[in-house]
Amino acid sequence: MKNFIQLKKNLKKDFTDLRDIKVALLGDTATQFLKQALKGLGHDYGIHLNIWEADFNQIERQVLDPSSELYAFEPEIVILFQSSHKLLSKYNKTTSDQHLSFAENQINAIEDLYANITDNIKAEIIYYNYPEIDDSVFGNYANKAESSFLFQLRKLNYELMLLAAKKPSLFLCDLSSIQNQIGKASLFNPSVYINTEMVLGIDALPQIAARTISIINGLKGKIKKCLILDLDNTTWGGIIGDDGIENIEVGSLGIGKAFSEFQQWVKKLKNRGIIIAVCSKNTESVAKEPFEKHPEMVLRLEDISVFVANWENKADNIRQIQQILNIGFDSMVFLDDNPFERNIVRENLPDVLVPELPEDPANYLEYLYGLNLFETTSFSGEDAKRTKLYQIEAERVKAHKKFTNEDDFLKNLAMTSKVEPFTPFNTPRIAQLSQRSNQFNLRTVRYSESDVEQMANSEDYATFSFTLEDRFGDNGLICAIILQKEDPKTWFIDTWFMSCRVLKRGMENFVLNTIVTFAKENNFDFLKGEYIPTPKNKLVENHYKDLGFEYQKPYYILDVNEYADKKSHITKQETK
Amino acid sequence: MSRNEVLKEINEIFIDTLDNQEIVLDESTQAADIDQWDSLMHVLLVDAMEKHFDIRFKSGEIQNWKNVGEIIDSIDQKSNN
Numbered sequence: 139m140k141n142f143i144q145l146k147k148n149l150k151k152d153f154t155d156l157r158d159i160k161v162a163l164l165g166d167t168a169t170q171f172l173k174q175a176l177k178g179l180g181h182d183y184g185i186h187l188n189i190w191e192a193d194f195n196q197i198e199r200q201v202l203d204p205s206s207e208l209y210a211f212e213p214e215i216v217i218l219f220q221s222s223h224k225l226l227s228k229y230n231k232t233t234s235d236q237h238l239s240f241a242e243n244q245i246n247a248i249e250d251l252y253a254n255i256t257d258n259i260k261a262e263i264i265y266y267n268y269p270e271i272d273d274s275v276f277g278n279y280a281n282k283a284e285s286s287f288l289f290q291l292r293k294l295n296y297e298l299m300l301l302a303a304k305k306p307s308l309f310l311c312d313l314s315s316i317q318n319q320i321g322k323a324s325l326f327n328p329s330v331y332i333n334t335e336m337v338l339g340i341d342a343l344p345q346i347a348a349r350t351i352s353i354i355n356g357l358k359g360k361i362k363k364c365l366i367l368d369l370d371n372t373t374w375g376g377i378i379g380d381d382g383i384e385n386i387e388v389g390s391l392g393i394g395k396a397f398s399e400f401q402q403w404v405k406k407l408k409n410r411g412i413i414i415a416v417c418s419k420n421t422e423s424v425a426k427e428p429f430e431k432h433p434e435m436v437l438r439l440e441d442i443s444v445f446v447a448n449w450e451n452k453a454d455n456i457r458q459i460q461q462i463l464n465i466g467f468d469s470m471v472f473l474d475d476n477p478f479e480r481n482i483v484r485e486n487l488p489d490v491l492v493p494e495l496p497e498d499p500a501n502y503l504e505y506l507y508g509l510n511l512f513e514t515t516s517f518s519g520e521d522a523k524r525t526k527l528y529q530i531e532a533e534r535v536k537a538h539k540k541f542t543n544e545d546d547f548l549k550n551l552a553m554t555s556k557v558e559p560f561t562p563f564n565t566p567r568i569a570q571l572s573q574r575s576n577q578f579n580l581r582t583v584r585y586s587e588s589d590v591e592q593m594a595n596s597e598d599y600a601t602f603s604f605t606l607e608d609r610f611g612d613n614g615l616i617c618a619i620i621l622q623k624e625d626p627k628t629w630f631i632d633t634w635f636m637s638c639r640v641l642k643r644g645m646e647n648f649v650l651n652t653i654v655t656f657a658k659e660n661n662f663d664f665l666k667g668e669y670i671p672t673p674k675n676k677l678v679e680n681h682y683k684d685l686g687f688e689y690q691k692p693y694y695i696l697d698v699n700e701y702a703d704k705k706s707h708i709t710k711q712e713t714k
Numbered sequence: 715m716s717r718n719e720v721l722k723e724i725n726e727i728f729i730d731t732l733d734n735q736e737i738v739l740d741e742s743t744q745a746a747d748i749d750q751w752d753s754l755m756h757v758l759l760v761d762a763m764e765k766h767f768d769i770r771f772k773s774g775e776i777q778n779w780k781n782v783g784e785i786i787d788s789i790d791q792k793s794n795n
Contacts, residue, residue: 143730143731143758143762146733150733171754329760329770329772329773329776330757330761332773333753334753334754334757340757
């Protein structure tokens with residue numbers, strides 16, 4: 139990781155072609171270095187953080203005044219940094235009878251800030267939680283004394299998590315966890331604090347900036363979705379082909395413990411919705427054996443979405459995995475103990491993230507924890523099912539091969555779709571797809587849960603969500619449409635995105651049939667579509683043209699009165 | 715280490731930290747003589763010098779140096795102990 143001086147040098151680089159993100163930064167201590175670290179590191183991530191920095195200690199003034207510079211700037215992201223030091227000095231100034239309710243009062247004030255910001259502008263809020271300061275007034279007894287500062291600070295951090303769980307636009311940046319990792323001596327430098335009113339140590343800035351930017355990237359849809367594992371000496375100790383199943387190291391003995399714990403971590407990621415793939419230089423049957431038969435293996439074949447074991451080069455194999463999964467290379471992480479393989483993949487697929495695993499497997503986990511690879515800004519029940527979905531996709535690919543005729547294949551799938559407006563139940567999944575869909579996404583406007591909620595309740599919008607089920611299984615919610623009333627005759631298709639795992643099923647036709655019917659029933663004449671190109675959505679470049687829309691630069695128009703329903707093998711599920 | 719050697723090393727630190735190849739320090743150089751040397755940059759310079767010489771300045775010293783010569787005094791004093 140670059141140090142702060144190196145990040146600062148980035149500030150002189152050219153930001154013109156980078157994606158512009160408007161960020162407001164407000165702190166109760168001086169934030170100039172944090173601003174420079176964020177902006178400098180942003181350059182390395184290919185984004186231009188256009189940061190407006192509030193004057194020192196102006197949080198309340200800026201947030202509570204609707205005509206403030208903060209709101210005039212119209213940021214997409216608001217970063218609020220209230221420091222543990224200011225918290226402590228507030229605590230010191232309150233009378234002891236108020237110490238018991240100190241955290242509660244603080245959390246109410248923070249909730250108030252949140253409410254004010256979200257009432258005034260549409261922005262996501264990043265709030266730093268509080269790294270611990272133990273003022274040692276009570277010693278260990280602070281843990282038993284509810285009125286102690288330590289007790290109240292920890293309570294406040296807990297309350298912040300509860301608040302964030304409730305508020306869709308509130309994201310916590312875990313400064314406290316960073317302090318646990320790098321130590322208080324690095325996070326906080328007393329002499330810098332005394333001389334500048336800055337509380338963050340210079341050596342801690344790059345890490346804090348990285349954690350902050352990973353939230354911003356997550357909000358903008360840049361997240362890791364897939365973990366690709368090498369097997370020998372990465373997933374277990376030893377070489378399966380040479381050592382045999384009885385001799386590989388996994389389990390409670392010796393270094394086996396390191397691999398077991400590593401596998402448990404991978405399993406948790408899988409349960410969170412990260413796709414797990416295997417890419418190994420091995421004979422396939424030999425490589426699969428431990429997954430099937432070794433009693434101490436934590437990972438089993440059902441945890442792996444795509445299993446590639448052969449003697450080809452790993453870059454080609456990862457290309458193959460990418461094709462099956464249909465996700466970007468930049469959303470993949472590849473773990474391999476062998477520096478040679480790592481370099482081949484890095485050279486050929488520069489977008490794939492390839493961490494420099496430590497030599498000693500005992501250090502794998504701590505190293506990987508520190509990288510914070512799998513940031514996310516949403517989590518829904520669907521995530522946990524993803525592995526199954528991709529496995530089913532692999533079965534479908536096999537079934538497809540048996541039918542020479544596309545129509546027969548689709549008919550045979552017996553597809554049904556549940557069509558519903560946005561509801562509180564599907565809102566998290568829709569917001570998540572909005573963040574994640576890159577390829578089949580016509581305008582790539584990202585919406586948060588609160589945006590989705592607002593549109594669902596607005597008269598000016600009509601919203602549709604689609605599921606897709608077939609005889610192999612349920613794909614869940616895979617497509618969303620947002621129509622915006624442009625005039626009494628025209629619906630503008632504000633959003634049309636679809637999960638790529640249901641491509642080539644005729645879903646597009648079914649969706650269009652559905653919204654044309656809706657438009658006709660409500661006496662509208664036109665649907666108006668728009669394609670906004672991004673580096674990733676070339677797939678749908680001709681989407682509207684192919685569906686019969688007429689191009690009227692830069693929009694595509696469809697007269698619904700002249701529309702005849704398109705062929706589709708999907709039937710609508712009746713809703714009760 | 716002689717004062718001159720310390721001066722040379724500090725000069726390198728200034729060039730790197732302030733990202734300005736043209737800085738030439740002598741003992742009488744003051745903050746006002748160098749554009750980028752403001753109070754914020756001062757913090758980074760102090761941090762870089764502390765790391766380089768493996769010493770810790772006192773908060774009082776950091777705010778009271780009048781010129782580069784006095785910085786060298788502080789470093790000298792700490793490295794000799």
